[in-house]
Amino acid sequence: MSEPATMSVDTSKALPGATPARGPRWYTGRDAVMIYILIVFLLYAMITIPRFASPVTTGFLILDVIPTLLIAMPMTLIIITGEIDLSVASIAGLSSATLGMMWAGGSNIWLSMAVALVVGLLAGIFNGVLIAFVGLPSLAVTIGTLALFRGLALVVIGDNAVANFPKEITALASSKLGATGIPIMLIPVLVVVVIFGLILHQTAFGRGLYAMGYSKDAAHFVGINVGLSKFWLYLASGVVAAAAGIFWTLRYTSARSDNASGLELTVIAAVLLGGVSIFGGKGSIPGVLAGVLLIGSLNYALRLGRVSDVVLVSLTGLLLIASVIAPSISASITRWRHERRLRRQLSAPAEPSVTG
Amino acid sequence: MFTQRISTTRRIGSLTASLAIAALALTACAGSDAGTTPSAGESGGSAKTDATITFIPKQLNNPYTDVVLGGGKEGATAAGFATANVVGPLEASASSQVSFINAETQAGTNAIVIAANDPDAVCSALGEARTAGAKIVAFDSDTNPECRDVFISQVVAKDVALIQTKLISEQIGGKGEIAILSATANATNQNEWIKFMEEELASNPDYKDIKLVAKVYGDDDDAKSFQEAQGLMQAHPNLKGIISPTTVGIASTARYLSTSEYKGKVALTGLGLPNEMRSFVKDGTVTEFALWDPAQLGEVAAYAAKALVDGTITGATGDKFTAGALGERTVEDGGLVIVGPPTVFNKDNIDEYDF
Numbered sequence: 078m079s080e081p082a083t084m085s086v087d088t089s090k091a092l093p094g095a096t097p098a099r100g101p102r103w104y105t106g107r108d109a110v111m112i113y114i115l116i117v118f119l120l121y122a123m124i125t126i127p128r129f130a131s132p133v134t135t136g137f138l139i140l141d142v143i144p145t146l147l148i149a150m151p152m153t154l155i156i157i158t159g160e161i162d163l164s165v166a167s168i169a170g171l172s173s174a175t176l177g178m179m180w181a182g183g184s185n186i187w188l189s190m191a192v193a194l195v196v197g198l199l200a201g202i203f204n205g206v207l208i209a210f211v212g213l214p215s216l217a218v219t220i221g222t223l224a225l226f227r228g229l230a231l232v233v234i235g236d237n238a239v240a241n242f243p244k245e246i247t248a249l250a251s252s253k254l255g256a257t258g259i260p261i262m263l264i265p266v267l268v269v270v271v272i273f274g275l276i277l278h279q280t281a282f283g284r285g286l287y288a289m290g291y292s293k294d295a296a297h298f299v300g301i302n303v304g305l306s307k308f309w310l311y312l313a314s315g316v317v318a319a320a321a322g323i324f325w326t327l328r329y330t331s332a333r334s335d336n337a338s339g340l341e342l343t344v345i346a347a348v349l350l351g352g353v354s355i356f357g358g359k360g361s362i363p364g365v366l367a368g369v370l371l372i373g374s375l376n377y378a379l380r381l382g383r384v385s386d387v388v389l390v391s392l393t394g395l396l397l398i399a400s401v402i403a404p405s406i407s408a409s410i411t412r413w414r415h416e417r418r419l420r421r422q423l424s425a426p427a428e429p430s431v432t433g
Numbered sequence: 434m435f436t437q438r439i440s441t442t443r444r445i446g447s448l449t450a451s452l453a454i455a456a457l458a459l460t461a462c463a464g465s466d467a468g469t470t471p472s473a474g475e476s477g478g479s480a481k482t483d484a485t486i487t488f489i490p491k492q493l494n495n496p497y498t499d500v501v502l503g504g505g506k507e508g509a510t511a512a513g514f515a516t517a518n519v520v521g522p523l524e525a526s527a528s529s530q531v532s533f534i535n536a537e538t539q540a541g542t543n544a545i546v547i548a549a550n551d552p553d554a555v556c557s558a559l560g561e562a563r564t565a566g567a568k569i570v571a572f573d574s575d576t577n578p579e580c581r582d583v584f585i586s587q588v589v590a591k592d593v594a595l596i597q598t599k600l601i602s603e604q605i606g607g608k609g610e611i612a613i614l615s616a617t618a619n620a621t622n623q624n625e626w627i628k629f630m631e632e633e634l635a636s637n638p639d640y641k642d643i644k645l646v647a648k649v650y651g652d653d654d655d656a657k658s659f660q661e662a663q664g665l666m667q668a669h670p671n672l673k674g675i676i677s678p679t680t681v682g683i684a685s686t687a688r689y690l691s692t693s694e695y696k697g698k699v700a701l702t703g704l705g706l707p708n709e710m711r712s713f714v715k716d717g718t719v720t721e722f723a724l725w726d727p728a729q730l731g732e733v734a735a736y737a738a739k740a741l742v743d744g745t746i747t748g749a750t751g752d753k754f755t756a757g758a759l760g761e762r763t764v765e766d767g768g769l770v771i772v773g774p775p776t777v778f779n780k781d782n783i784d785e786y787d788f
Contacts, residue, residue: 128539137535236618236650238527240553240577251557329528331554333619338526380536386493386523 107352107404108364115367115374122378129381132258139260140251140328142373144169144321144337146366147266148344149351150273151314153365156348157277158289158307159357160208160215162314166340167226168200169322170333174230176323177239177332186243194319200226201315202308209308223341230334239332250327262324269317274362282306290357346393347372350400359404372396484543484742486735487518489533491548491574492525495653496706497680497727498548500788501573505546505731511757512739514544525617525653527551534558538565544738547581548573552621556580568741572734574621582741582748583768585734587725588775590622593678594629596723596775597703598640601674604700604720608642609673612665614686614703616653616679626678646672651682658685666695677703683722687713707778707786714780721779725772728788733762733772 123130148165155162172193179189200222207218252261277283288296289303297303321340326332351368353360372393379389486509490498502519509517520537522529527550537545538561545567549555552575559569559580569581578584587593601611613630615623627648634640646669651658658681665672666689677683683705690696690713697717705722713719736756737746746752752764762770778786 128541131539133539137532137539141532141535238551238553238619247557325528328557329531329551329554330557331527331551333527333551335526335617335619336528339524377532377536380520380532381539383518383520383536383540386521390523 106361106364107359108361108367111350111352111364111367111371115371118371118378119374122374126378126382129378132256134258134377134381136253136258136260138373138377139263141377142369143260143262143266143328144325144340145344145347145373146369147269147321147324148314148318148340149348149365149369150269150362151310151317152344152348153351153353153360153362154273154277154283154286155215155310155314156345156353156355157357157360158286158310159293160307160310161219161345162204162215162311163219163341163345164200164204164222164226165314165318165321165344166337167223167230168197168315168318169325169337169340170335171200171226171230171233172197172319172322173326173332173336174234174334176326177237178233180242180332181237181239186246190323193323194316197315197317197319197322198312199315200319201312204315205308205311208311209304209306212304227334227338234332234334237333240330242327242330242332247327247330250324269320270362270366277362286310287358290354290359343372346397350397352400352404354404355401368400482513483515484513484739485516485518485541486514486544486546486738486742487520487537487540487542488731488734489530489537489545489547490519490521491530491550492653493519493521493523495681496709500706500727501548501731503731504726504728505572505735507728508732508735508757509738511732512736514735514739517735518542525550527554527619530555531558534562538562538567541565542567543742544568544570546570546572546734546738547576549576549621550574550617551619552577552580568738570734570738570741572730578767581768583737583746583764583770585730585737585770585772587727587730587772589771590625591629593704593723593775594626595633596777597626597676597678598630598633598637600702600721600723600777601676601700602640602643604702605643605673607639610644610646610669610671611674611676612647612649612669612672613645614658614661614665614675614677614679614682615648615650616682618650620653620679623678630676651677651679651685653679653681655681655685658682659689662686662689666693666699672699674700674702677701677705680704680706680709680724683719684709684713687718691716691718704775705778706788707783708788710778711783714778714783721777723775723777725775726786726788729759729772732756732759733770737762737770 148169152162152165175196176189176193179192180186204218204222207213208215250262253259254261277286285296285301285306288299288301289306293303322337325337347369348365349355350372351360351365353365375392376389488502488505490502492498506517506519520533522533530547530550531554534545534547534555535558545559545562547555547569549571556577559576563569570583570585571581572585573587575584605611613627615627631645634643634645647665649661649665651661662675662685665675675686677686683701683703686701687710690699690701701719702722704724706724710719710722733756736754740746740754741748746754746764748764748768750764750766753761756762764770
């Protein structure tokens, strides 16, 4: 390769003669690509899969992705800081079990939901304290709490399933907005998405998360409170996961200890597919939104086409690997092209070319 | 420098164009969405000659389920369904079946035959399917009775429980510690059988010296069941027998016992598939176990579904329909249809069965 030729050149700045691209660059980024892929896939599914293009799809599909979508929000922020939270599905299970137990024990349904949320909050605080203040690695801590919270869920509700929730409330969890097929629950979920989007993209706190993802030390030196930021993220993750657990319980009208098991992997897959770097520092909420919807609609389309779940699981795996590899390939292509252009322009007549 | 400028402009141009196309496409989808609204509802009540049936088992790739579904598909063709499909989750979890029911609702399937992983979790989805015109037959594992038209039960639940307690009692000589290795902790049918077994052990004087010391759950997962069997032997050194009322559990436990020091010393019985259990019966790990013919279960379910779709039965008590070569079946109280009594397999008769 040609290090000597480029070493002396600052590749991070645009060339003096190049006009900076006008307007925002969001439509050329990684998340924009995800959105295009999603649109292309939806079009393809509408054309090739009978009955996909129908409001029934919108309803069922959105109901299917809501838990993933909710949990993906705090997960995006956490992964951007270079950490991970594997305990989310177990927190959802624990909140489901708590809700079921409270309701079966004769509590008011709203009180039961509030307690389930508080349980999620406490679970998040537990994760947060260990990771942010004790300074343990998040992977180790959340693998531990993945098992711990699921175990607690079993302690809370045991082998039972609580199913006799009030009909009005379970109906609310799956009711649609008129004939559009859009579930009513999408509205609060979108509010959560917007809140997380604003926090990540419009606040100093959010910019700090990217900085932490690149280098925790550097972030610390520029005045970001790394520990406290992480703590808030795990706390938020706990609460949102608990909310997803409550939704899960009401949608399937069944509170059980094994609810949402395995969901953490779907969420992480969707987040990575949405362009968030597992190494931290990169990613955006719109991209993740597209990632979640892509996995969701892929699932739905294949089921509607009666394709076996074996295909589905393998396909999701392949997509995930592709999504992790794609950015590094495209980054190296961009770098290569950029260097080639630099070399050509800087050394046009004098040095013919270094690499040839 | 000049070329640079052009290429940037061109790139922005092409991106804008693709964005515009995407936007157009989106509006188009919105339009087509609105246009197809009535079709989902209409497809429910179509003619009887092109009726469709879909089986949703607890999970795919389960040997027992495969036999049931084999019988079901044959039965569906014989009963006159135009197409028979099988869809289902890979994991037998409570909520995993819901999206499959949703997809079938949308596909306008006339009859859904389901083995529920959770009696309540599938209810609202089945409700939507019925609103769209589908008939619901539960088989193998019941849903909440208000969510289906009929339930096809292999056998009377109590008979299944009693034959297993009888077999274990014979094999351990009427006394000692026993354990149960079941499927998932919430499995409807297993839990019902276990309830009857516990009642029988407590009330029948013949079983007064038998003590049930543990109930463990292998989740119908081969490795998990194997480990649970291993754990049972460690936790209860005086264990004399194991009842595993699930085909995955009994096969895994038999595999563990056959390679361990407990082979022939700890009795194992329950519900198993002859093909999977043959070698363990022949090598002495297992003396006797029970099961009904699972293919018949699928077959009766298919005929019941056809009768419901045709409108010859409604699922009311006393309704009668003919299940092909298996003869007439009657809908009993609570929409229950019984297939037949369980068979006991041992080394003398096991070679007569192939499933």
